[in-house]
Amino acid sequence: MNFITKQNNNCLFNNFSVACVLFLLVYAQTAVGKLEFSPTLTVSETYTDNVRLGGGLIAGGAGGIGFGGAGASGGDFITQINPGMLVTGxxxxxxxxxxxxxNNLIFxxxxxxxxxxxxxxxxxTTEVLKDLxxxxxxxxxxxxxVSLLAPQTANNVFATGNRANLEIYSVSPYLRHRFQSFATAEARYTRGFVKSGFNGFINSQRDSYQFLLNSGSAFRKLGWGFNYNNNRIHLDRxxxxxxxxxxxxxLRYNLTRRFALTATGGYERNSFISIRGKPSSPTWTAGFVWAPNKRTDLQFSAGQRFFGDTYSATVNYRTRLSTWQIIYIEDITTLNQQAGQFGALGALNVGSIDAQNLLLGLSNFLTNRVFLQRRFNASVxxxxxxxxxxxxxxxxKRKPYTAEELDEDLLGFPLFFNDTRQLGGNVAWRYxxxxxxxxxxxxxxxxxDFLSVNSTNDNLFFTANVTRDxxxxxxxxxxxxxxxxxxxIQSGNQDLDLSANAVTVSLTKNF
Structure with missing residues (x-):
């Protein structure tokens, strides 16, 4: 059997980042403690009645742009033989x-x-010098x-032509020091890489510099702080x-032990060519932090940034048998920054669909542009x-702030991505x-929702499984x-089947 490994012709690991990760592993072996190596092997067989899920819906565009390719719908048996290794220490x-x-897939x-x-x-993570x-x-x-226009999946079983390999590496040395009860300080440098062999995606390198200085326990009534951030993202090609x-x-002013007023102020200086006005301006927010009891905490702020009004909110509530959370976040960002802040855009998901990771994976798509992202999430x-x-x-919601030409080779239809809105939800039950x-x-x-062209894609996923130890x-x-x-969205072939059923049987052996 000839395995297709075109993506492996490129270097899978950035030498600099991998060398740093290896250093941490070697350091861990010599430090007090131990490393555990646990080999695993998963073997599975899947039958689906539509292996391509209608890949190729957008002729010359999003369909067929990733690995797998476009083609006629049809059923297939997919065998997976997936050796792995878990390292913990x-x-x-x-x-x-x-x-x-x-992940070895045999069709x-x-x-x-x-x-x-x-x-x-x-x-x-390692502490090289104690407390420093x-x-x-x-x-x-x-x-x-790759694209929101084409079929969406959370694993590689379906050959949709809409998935690409992504490599994310970072290393971050930093100094942290406590000036007794007066203040704490942290100075951090991060070197990050995001790479893909996908045509049209521009590999990027990120140099991030951060300095934090925050008041200590000596300031009980009025807390203060200073935060400097500098992110330089270089688009290689x-x-x-x-x-x-x-x-x-x-500033933080504690009115009571459980309620505080907050305020921030400063300046943003951004050096990208914006299609929506000046990207630099003074910035400020005002808000509050409230923890009415041990189980509940709320944070809220509102203010102004160069793109207009800005808001942030977090609500957490916990009981013995439940966890409730509401989050609203908005920021100017890039795919490189997102990968660095949140790690992988999806988890290792070889044989099944996990509810939360599915939503996280689907909400992202490849882009070379700077964009404003507004995200609301509520869960219980x-x-x-x-x-x-x-x-x-x-x-x-995503709104690009740099020119669409950066994504023209990547997506084929950049106008679809001037403004996008994604709505979603899931119910997961375990018995x-x-x-x-x-x-x-x-x-x-x-x-x-592709707001600029009044078009919509709805994606529905249902999964049920039984696991047995x-x-x-x-x-x-x-x-x-x-x-x-x-x-x-109209396509050249209206007879494409956009639905699929799949049955999977698998065994996982942990050694």
């Missing part, structure tokens, strides 16, 4: 977590789709949906550097003796049939999956 001055999976009828995909999720010098490292390889810089001072998790229930809803058997069900809905180190799964996509 914890000591007095280090922590390491790494998971690697080699019975469509041999040209047979391929190998690498997945990596690794991070490590630290290093964080992160290395990830994953597959990401475009030979362009984007600089995002801010100087922000903050209820935990019982035998039942766990999670409800989640979100809205994500423990017995101490070793679980039933899991998830229903997710995600709508993509035959032995402590041997886990079996039987899963059914249904995917539907409803689109009012």
């Amino acid at each position: 914890e000591g007095r001055r280090y922590e390491v977590n790494a998971q690697y999976v080699m 019975a009828k469509n041999n040209e789709l047979t391929q190998i995909r690498h997945m990596l999720n690794a991070n490590a 010098f630290f290093i964080d490292g992160d290395a990830r390889i994953l597959q990401q949906n 475009a030979n362009t550097t984007i600089e995002l810089e801010s100087y922000i001072g903050n 998790t209820l935990n019982g003796t035998r039942n766990d229930l999670t409800l989640n809803v979100f809205q994500l 423990r049939l017995s101490p070793r058997t679980n039933f899991n069900m998830n229903f997710s809905f995600v709508r993509f 035959f032995f402590p180190d041997l886990i079996g799964m039987l899963q059914y999956q249904r995917i539907d996509r409803l689109s009012n």
